[in-house]
Amino acid sequence: MSEHGSNRAVGSELLGYIERVERLEKQKKEIGEDIAAVYAEAKLDGYEPKAMKSIVKDRKAKPHDLEEAKTLKDLYESALGMKRDLPLFRHFANLGDAVTDDALIKALEPTVPPGGEIILKTGERPLRLWRTIEGDFHTEDYVPPEPRKPSSRVQQAPPPSSEPVPDVDAEGAEELGRRAYIANQPITSNPFPWDDPRRPRFDAGWRAESGSDGMGDD
Known part of the structure; x- marks a missing residue:
């Protein structure tokens, strides 16, 4: 392949990455608009968007x-x-x-x-x-821990992986929710899809273990 042809191949590959990013940026903008629409709808029903945003943030935090x-x-x-x-x-x-x-x-x-x-x-x-x-x-x-020596090698984070959905029944999902709270995981760590009937059972187990509704202060 000539140098000109090689440059065209590299340019085509790079353009593919650029266009993928652009599509994702567009999707991100559309999702942001959808979220804003939900808050606007909630406000019409008498709910305060600022308080809702605070709750969303709290639900993502570790207990x-x-x-x-x-x-x-x-x-x-x-x-x-x-x-x-x-x-x-x-x-x-x-x-x-x-x-x-x-x-x-x-x-x-x-x-x-x-x-x-x-x-x-x-x-x-x-x-x-x-x-x-x-x-x-x-x-x-109290005995202060000894300072850790900096590593000479740069630690690279592993690539993100998609967690498989646990193979458990409804009671098992609730038990996973309890364990998640004990392990200091937020309620949003629920591994079940939105339409999975085990998802609310996980939430129920998390709330039962925490003694709250997972939405911050009462």
């Missing part, structure tokens, strides 16, 4: 990450005086200057979420306050 973000938001708003009720700060103020580790642990225990932890640094003995996924509360001396 523990969402809980941690909400806890930090409450703490920051309280520190800035944006909340009238400052229970945690008021409680610490009432403890006085001669507060003991035991008093601090007792005060912080309710704020540790399932699967979460708090590092309490008082004096020379840092403490780790943590709670299991099942809700059991524990304390122990």
